[in-house]
Amino acid sequence: MPELPEVEVCRRGLEPELLGAQIEQVIIRSPKLRHVIPVELRDLLPGCRIVGIRRRGKYLLIDCRSDSVQGSLLVHLGMSGSLRFVAHGQPVVKHDHFELVLARHVLRFADPRRFGLILWQSGPPEESEQHPLLAIQGIEPLSDDFTVNWLYQANLKRSGPIKPLLMDSHRVVGIGNIYASESLFRAGISPLRAANKISKARYGLLVPAIRQTLSDAIAAGGSTIRNYMHSDGSSGWFQIQVGVYDRAGEPCLRCGGVVKQVRQAGRSTFYCPGCQH
Numbered sequence: 001m002p003e004l005p006e007v008e009v010c011r012r013g014l015e016p017e018l019l020g021a022q023i024e025q026v027i028i029r030s031p032k033l034r035h036v037i038p039v040e041l042r043d044l045l046p047g048c049r050i051v052g053i054r055r056r057g058k059y060l061l062i063d064c065r066s067d068s069v070q071g072s073l074l075v076h077l078g079m080s081g082s083l084r085f086v087a088h089g090q091p092v093v094k095h096d097h098f099e100l101v102l103a104r105h106v107l108r109f110a111d112p113r114r115f116g117l118i119l120w121q122s123g124p125p126e127e128s129e130q131h132p133l134l135a136i137q138g139i140e141p142l143s144d145d146f147t148v149n150w151l152y153q154a155n156l157k158r159s160g161p162i163k164p165l166l167m168d169s170h171r172v173v174g175i176g177n178i179y180a181s182e183s184l185f186r187a188g189i190s191p192l193r194a195a196n197k198i199s200k201a202r203y204g205l206l207v208p209a210i211r212q213t214l215s216d217a218i219a220a221g222g223s224t225i226r227n228y229m230h231s232d233g234s235s236g237w238f239q240i241q242v243g244v245y246d247r248a249g250e251p252c253l254r255c256g257g258v259v260k261q262v263r264q265a266g267r268s269t270f271y272c273p274g275c276q277h
């Protein structure tokens with residue numbers, strides 16, 4: 001499933017091709033995604049130029065503008081969505097639901113499981129984050145808002161285990177399962193530890209660990225995204241070098257102990273009881 005780093009890398013891959021491009025046609029092949037793709041996009045977008053491409057949480061915002069139209073396409077890749085540039089006239093395959101036809105090529109959205117979405121928010125770019133789906137998003141972990149003090153204060157009264165709290169996107173966006181497990185491993189903090197029983201000094205290790213883990217993933221993807229977005233290959237999501245994730249029963253790379261797997265809030269958690277307390 002695409003997580004924050006994948007969406008950010010996708011944004012960076014799209015930006016040079018989309019910025020300044022004019023939309024010639026919108027094709028909606030099957031509108032039923034998580035929400036129905038608004039049919040009026042067919043009339044609204046042709047003639048618009050793409051003036052920005054942004055990311056908020058796991059949403060991409062494609063800012064479009066013409067003399068009479070101003071707004072942003074909200075795109076979410078869901079569980080299995082992807083955006084790809086294809087040549088004009090390239091045959092459509094199953095699960096290709098939506099396309100923006102540009103002068104040079106076509107941006108095609110495919111999503112086998114249909115948990116993704118494509119919506120429209122009219123108005124200037126700065127207002128698009130007021131869309132109900134974006135207004136409930138927590139702070140960005142790579143922004144200056146995500147500080148040691150913020151995380152410490154936010155968890156002072158939270159007696160639940162730290163890992164599910166990190167993954168709550170209403171508080172901080174984009175710390176998916178793999179990144180929560182890996183960040184806690186890097187910081188030496190047990191995923192089972194009560195959030196309000198972690199000292200400020202240890203949050204001082206966790207915040208940079210989260211930032212670094214996400215940045216590593218973005219860097220890992222940055223080198224491959226161009227090929228990915230212009231190829232016909234399926235999948236292609238990249239992974240960071242993992243310390244504990246999906247390594248249950250294997251030796252910890254740091255201490256040689258055995259990596260353990262538990263369930264937390266319905267998700268698998270991986271950690272090393274020897275290194276993480």
Ligand code: ZN
Pocket residue numbers: 252253254255256257272273274275276
């Ligand atoms: Zn260990």
